[in-house]
Amino acid sequence: MENIINSFKQNYKGIILITLASLCTSFGQMFWKLSEGEISLHLIVGFVFYGIGAILMIVAFRFGAFSVIHPMLCLSYIFVIFIGVFIIGETINAFTVVGILFIMIGVVFIGGGDD
Amino acid sequence: MGSVASFFIKKSTLTGNIFSVLKSNYLYIGCGLYFLSALLNIYLLKVLPYTVVLPLTSITYIWSFIIAYIYLKEKITYRKIVGISFIILGALVLSLVQGVA
Numbered sequence: 001m002e003n004i005i006n007s008f009k010q011n012y013k014g015i016i017l018i019t020l021a022s023l024c025t026s027f028g029q030m031f032w033k034l035s036e037g038e039i040s041l042h043l044i045v046g047f048v049f050y051g052i053g054a055i056l057m058i059v060a061f062r063f064g065a066f067s068v069i070h071p072m073l074c075l076s077y078i079f080v081i082f083i084g085v086f087i088i089g090e091t092i093n094a095f096t097v098v099g100i101l102f103i104m105i106g107v108v109f110i111g112g113g114d115d
Numbered sequence: 116m117g118s119v120a121s122f123f124i125k126k127s128t129l130t131g132n133i134f135s136v137l138k139s140n141y142l143y144i145g146c147g148l149y150f151l152s153a154l155l156n157i158y159l160l161k162v163l164p165y166t167v168v169l170p171l172t173s174i175t176y177i178w179s180f181i182i183a184y185i186y187l188k189e190k191i192t193y194r195k196i197v198g199i200s201f202i203i204l205g206a207l208v209l210s211l212v213q214g215v216a
Contacts, residue, residue, distance in 0.1 A: 029160060029169050037161035050153060077170045084166035092166050095212040102205030103173045109198030110176055 007068060014064020015072060017056050022076035024053030030083050071111030074104045167209055173202050 008015065028049030035042035060069050077100045084090045159168050180199055183189040 026169065029156065029165060032157045033160045033165040033168075035157070037157055043157070046157075047153070054149070074173070077173075080166055080169045084164070088165055090164050090166050093212065095208055096166055099205045099207075099209035099212065100170050102201050102208060103170055104205075106198045106201030106203075106205060107173060107176060109201060110180070110195055111198075 007065075011064035011068045014060045014062075014069045017060035017063060018069050018072045019075055021053045021056035021060055022073055023079055024049045024056060026076045026079040026083055028053055029080075030087065033088060067111060071108045074107040077104055164212075167212055170209055171206055174206055176202055 028046045028051075031042045031046030031049060035046060037043075057073070081092065081097070081100065085092060156168070156172075177199055180191075180195060184191060
């Protein structure tokens, strides 16, 4: 428990930044989805969010350990469920949730340290 | 449809990796490829659900793994293999959604 608190203290700036980056990426793709591939305000707003997301991600790596920050990118897979269902109104099923869970486990395994 | 999507996502995320791997020397190539991957991403979102496309971008990690092994000579650990296996499994399940829906 103490380890977790210490890790958070050391990496909290990075953790906050990467959470924002994931959120920006999720919203960026949401706007792209809403644009339906046409040149529109949605498409441009999507690019802005996506770009900010990429920059935040790069900055986040400067403020925290890679093994902590990198797996946290998969937070966007949680955001995607909420945005997809509540904002876009897509229907998801058990396959979607199970698939996302597997991917998240995988990402944590890869990113969670090299030792 | 699911497999075509995966193929495109693979292509798009592959370019994303090159961006991060070579950014110091090949910044402009990287940025261009990153932009290209964004365009592929937009096209995919047009034809497939948002809740499927975004999580499938995790296929990036599989490519990172391969690129890191071949070009950067990073070592393969059991941990990484387990992680990659889970991601492949998850991506397959997500692709199945297309078949079911």
